[in-house]
Amino acid sequence: MIGELTNKYLRMDRLPHMWCPGCGHGIALGALLRAFDRVKIDKDKTVILSGIGCASRAVGYLDFSTVHTTHGRALAFATGLRLLRDDVKVIVIMGDGDALAIGGNHFIHACRRNIDITAIVLNNQIYGMTGGQSSPTTPQSRLSTTTPYGNFARAFDFCNLAIGAGATYVARATAYHASLMTELYANAIKHHGFSFVETFTQCPVNYGRRNKFPDPASMLQYMKDISVPFKVAQNMGSDELQGKIVIGELIKEKEDVELNEVVRERIMKFRGGAQ
Amino acid sequence: MIGELTNKYLRMDRLPHMWCPGCGHGIALGALLRAFDRVKIDKDKTVILSGIGCASRAVGYLDFSTVHTTHGRALAFATGLRLLRDDVKVIVIMGDGDALAIGGNHFIHACRRNIDITAIVLNNQIYGMTGGQSSPTTPQSRLSTTTPYGNFARAFDFCNLAIGAGATYVARATAYHASLMTELYANAIKHHGFSFVETFTQCPVNYGRRNKFPDPASMLQYMKDISVPFKVAQNMGSDELQGKIVIGELIKEKEDVELNEVVRERIMKFRGGAQ
Amino acid sequence: MSQSSHLEPVVNRAFCKGCGICIEFCPANILEFDEQRKCRVTDPEKCIKCYQCEMRCPDFAIELVEKGEKK
Amino acid sequence: MSQSSHLEPVVNRAFCKGCGICIEFCPANILEFDEQRKCRVTDPEKCIKCYQCEMRCPDFAIELVEKGEKK
Amino acid sequence: MTKELRFAGTGGQGLILAAIIYAEAALYDGHRVLQSQSYGPESRGGASKADCIVSDTEIDYPKVYLADFLLAMSQKAFDKYKADVKKGSVVLFDSTYVEIPEKDENIIYFSAPISKTVRDKIGKELASNIAALGTISVIYPLVGEEILLKAILHRVPKATTELNKSAFNVGKKLGKEILESQGSIEFVF
């Protein structure tokens, strides 16, 4: 199965990839390939963009039209790319630092605009690429190279932020939940409007090592342990949910107007008028 | 009353201010002076910052230590200014474009960090200073110089975004509700941690004129008509709340840890160790 | 707001920009434009000291002051 | 996931980085490290075809393939 | 022939539009034109100006050096720009807002209560800028009134056509009254 998919969707000549042993980004990439297969993606009519970071290096392996943009700006590039191109699917892959530290503004504005883009954030709660500095999702008291005494800043709840910003599809999975991930990716790609899937991944080298996870598997195990399906979470109090990750589809709206549609409508109006 | 306050808190030699006739920013400034009086603010121990825009010109009249920063960056300046200075109150005044368009990222990160700063956003739903372009809070279908056919983008709900980003004090008033505004400003200043008061103000020149408001008073009247107190809103469905503004204190948390405290704690630990 | 009867609304014409907000919302209906489109108090005695004008004037141009203390 | 009995897990040693994830989570306990810390299948017959290894391998290095089709 | 015209007043009076219309009319009339203005926050409260250069040769320097004609619709603006006029230039005040200055040998002063008249006759003081154009068409006929009216109607919203026509006429009338009372002058443009 995966062999077929990698042959189909990846640039085999560029593998093995550059990610460290046990890096969760690879698991997410695998799930994305399965989702591609499920939605029967058209390689020639899909553009995949990313920012800068380990997560963003994914585009270097995908046999698509790919754009490796600047740090934090992938969604802004994607917005411009998508606006006049109703014929392409646009998928954006980012890291947590990429999407929420330097790229936070573009993220909330993409949510607001409800433009038809699928954003996948591989949240390893750390800056992997630059060697393990804290990110806006690093949990409190965790160690990183810039929080040597434990992180004292509060972390974002990525999905809550997206919801607050008005996103119409918000979902979450972890690297442990590889098949849920596949399903969410597929649904996100099918969603009409802006869709966002947060994916917890493990960075054994720059997060795990410093935070007493003996190996990548133990990080997956931890994700499994703290995950709660959305349906279950709805019947839990906020105290109970402390320290937990809620997984599944958190928001899935249908009615809202997608940005491109309005743009197209406007153009059509004038064109109609002109011709 | 207001004469005393202006004498005390404003630079009288710089008045009358540059705002247009009927501009709501002036009403908000008045409410702020009343709040200052209520909390007995110490002029010498308070720093007021702003970004760029009509709203941000407020600092040019306040007889305090004032910093008129760059467009969108006031909260980032304020964060640096506040971190080692527990002795000062820090207040930041911004416009909607300032705080949420170009400054959106700093806004959500300030919410996340819960640093002890009071942010007041004068939301006139338009870029006043540059002559009436749409802002991220311009309601759908409204006219502006860059939405000549009606705004097609969705607008942020500023307070929802702040809540999604983790803010611990979130409140809203309108220029019509001048005494509520005073109360919220006072409470926000007293709040320990990051506090945010969204204030709807009218821009008769660049918003009102284009959107069929005959005069400033009619804009205030409209604000009055669409406002719903938070308590009342809690018993209303989302359909009923469509097109309404919920006013009052939306979030007022007490328990959360404020950023400066942790920084100070850390320093004290080391100082204790060193001396 | 205290309803002290020794107060009266006074307009600072140098500050008033003639926006009309106070005029519109004065419950006693005692404010109007003068020829130069500045606010004028027609009948100070009828003022109910509600402070609405003072609170909503964007220009700090109308204020309730001790009678005779007109600035 | 279909439990077809004609499938067996096969490791692509060129891709395997020896992270140990598949080994830890294989319910049949038939995966282990070889001398060079790459994954090795000890007893393909015991495989229950749950695909957990394949889905969680970050390196596309382990796969269930038609028996004998070993790459 | 090169004439430099300045329209000065405060922010809300629509003088930039007046200058644009004037320039456009001059352009229709076969002249070369260059129109410019001062922008900015200061233009809200303080004095603001809009300039228009009309010429029959290439216009190089794009600013008004010394005006041949000045329209002053606010006291501040007049005080600020009164020095920047040529000898022999024409200054038209809106006496609603500008006090009539002492006589100056070198300058031809005309004055009329433009804003007040518009307010009284049309109801909307907003149209005073258009009225001023009407007055100018009479007292300083560099560009003819018909072509000026054409330019006005091209630039203002359709819905306000009638309003603006009336304002223009009000202005023309004021211009004629001026000439009647102050005597007309022959300009060679």
Place this chain on the structure above:
Amino acid sequence: MTKELRFAGTGGQGLILAAIIYAEAALYDGHRVLQSQSYGPESRGGASKADCIVSDTEIDYPKVYLADFLLAMSQKAFDKYKADVKKGSVVLFDSTYVEIPEKDENIIYFSAPISKTVRDKIGKELASNIAALGTISVIYPLVGEEILLKAILHRVPKATTELNKSAFNVGKKLGKEILESQGSIEFVF
């Protein structure tokens, strides 16, 4: 005296730390030193190197030109850097990962199964870099073993002192075995 040393292998092997420790030891020993390395994503999978220049005069150019000593702990690294050594230089392989190359007249080859020995004896292959330093202290005694051990203990976490001491000893032992089997060489530094 100027000697250029290079420690080469793959990302996870701790060769930068080894080079830092070596440089620090040489510094303690009164030499001037300059330590540098190649960083970057490529250092994850591919060949990475850490350099150390030891000298008794000012070190100007901060890179290793041609190495006097090369430690090669991976095949890729050896293949990449084998050409950048001087005539008469010393190369130490970790035979766990590097195939012993054909003899070369101009180069002195030493080899020992460093990683494998550490894995077997200490359990944690991670400490192979420290073991390598032990081996070097014996076969290429530019910096004495005591001072090297001091530098090691200064740089590694306190909790791992014993582990690293053992690794260092394992390495020294390997060094001695090499010299016994291959015969020792007099170096004049």
Place this chain on the structure above:
Amino acid sequence: MSAKLVQGNEAVVYGAFNAGLKFFAGYPITPSTEIAEMCSRDLPKVGGAFIQMEDEISSIAACIGASLAGFRSMSATSGPGFSLMQENIGYAIMAEVPIVIVDVQRMGPSTGIATAPSQSDYMQVRWGTHGDHPMVSFAPFSVEECFTEAIRAFYWSEKISSVVVLLLDEVVAHMREGIDIDNVENILEVPDRGPFSEEKEGFRPYKVDRDKGAKLPPLGTGYRFNVTGLVHDEMGFPVEDPEKTGDLIRRLHNKIDAVEDEMASYDERYTEDADVIVISYGSVARSSLRAVRELRKNNVKVGFFRPITVWPFPSKRVRELSKKVKNIVVAEMSMGQMVHEVERSVGDSCQITLLQGIKGELITPDAIHNTVSEVISK
């Protein structure tokens, strides 16, 4: 149609439309805002899209995205926004994505005076982004030139597959002149991208001659390659090989050098017999022209030179001219920026005198007149 009264900023948009503009992303800032406003009104009419982004960083990012999607894209800004765009300007240069950026210069540094004219972004245009990169920039001095230079900007951005900065100043941007848009002569025809090889599989957009720009087919049309700001190979994938690195950086420069002469444009008058030449660009050149004409009336032998292609600076011609005159006067609304290029071009061939303009006002013909007179009398 006959002549219309058009603003400099508006003429830029007319020019852009003539050149096939289909996408504008921007963020309002004085004195460039009219460009965005006009695009918001008129782009939908030609099937294009306007979007107001959250800031200038995302504005240029969106333009790059739209250009990669196959559309002619433009943004417009002023100093503060231009500073924010710098990182992504470097990206467009590195990835070789054609876009046009209008920088309407205002008084700086920082917020400065939003409404005051200036020419103090000249050096920033060239050097504002990090790393080695070339830069192309055109500076009009009239409304008609705003139109023609906008077209030229698109023409060259497509030809070299890179960024072109259209450099205005507040005076040029806001003044209105009469122009008959439909009858401007010698309008360049902006080339379509491509043609691209029929063979989509394995297409290499960066496999081009050593002095040519990349050939980027619209993404999502079957050509599958990578676009990146990293040093990359012919298919756009990251490499770190020193030779390939050097080749890429050199090609990015070569492709400009190769067309420098063709791209060069300047306006030279009265230089034949001149003893002094006044060099200036943009609105200041109009003051210079007035001053030069007046001086000529007094029989002063003064010449006029105005770079229109301001980057690359027309060094060769300036050097030639410097050998024929005793003095060059450079007039700029700045502390002196273009004068650095004049100095580099001239060497010790003649004296150079700088007339600075730092008061937030257009330099007057008088000031230039006086400077020339002083220089001559010395």
Place this chain on the structure above:
Amino acid sequence: MSAKLVQGNEAVVYGAFNAGLKFFAGYPITPSTEIAEMCSRDLPKVGGAFIQMEDEISSIAACIGASLAGFRSMSATSGPGFSLMQENIGYAIMAEVPIVIVDVQRMGPSTGIATAPSQSDYMQVRWGTHGDHPMVSFAPFSVEECFTEAIRAFYWSEKISSVVVLLLDEVVAHMREGIDIDNVENILEVPDRGPFSEEKEGFRPYKVDRDKGAKLPPLGTGYRFNVTGLVHDEMGFPVEDPEKTGDLIRRLHNKIDAVEDEMASYDERYTEDADVIVISYGSVARSSLRAVRELRKNNVKVGFFRPITVWPFPSKRVRELSKKVKNIVVAEMSMGQMVHEVERSVGDSCQITLLQGIKGELITPDAIHNTVSEVISK
């Protein structure tokens, strides 16, 4: 203590601490990250604060804020982040807020090669932000100089009340050398701000001599004035008056010009009898030094000149030297940036030959050796 093995980046932090650093705000980026990491560990120990901000824009904004609050502040970054900082760099210059920014140069443009050395931000340091502004920048070439130049950066940023950029390259930043931090000689004592007038009411921070920097007391201590990026009066409030505008812009430049000689620093060796001089800075200067020494061994009369104060460029000295030699070789890890300053300084006094380094590698002594030999044999 005796000598310790210290990395260039670490030495910068040691220097900053010596100079009284109390605040660091930054965003990680290779090859500068160690500076942030060390500050996060050690600043709390001296009562200071470290904060990792959401990006580079907010990092420098926070530094400006902290400096206004009265604390010595620093940020560190590399090209992409430095590009993003440009707008606020202009703010600090305009509002005259002392801060130090470390730019560790890596291969550009754009993301380039994150780990490869370069010197291609040299011109950006000077011209990266919009508007007229001066710039001061120091470039160390050894670990010890990273320490001493960091101190000098703080010294001068306080003296001129403005931004100083400490310009490293990846090689200098990442190499380790032995240095005895406690016994470095001739360390500058960084002055405290002030003294400020006792009279707080009506205090005017920008009322200073025509060639002096502002005097900014910590905000929130009773001195109530305004700080802005707009053109402002002596109390910091916006003005648009042309004369005041000109005076402000001129003073911002004058205050640097006034101390240029005192601030100038360069390393000159073997120039007495030289026929050729090699000019380079940072890590390339170490290659040059090796090459020059080797050439001298062969009796080639070659000199060595290394600007340490790279902005303002030591033009006067270079001009003097150019009159004594036939050739100047400029070696830079770029397409040639500092060479522009050399050209402006030298005029036609001697030949200039540029050795470019654009492969993401330190230029080797061999390359310099060869270039000098060629130049001489011509």
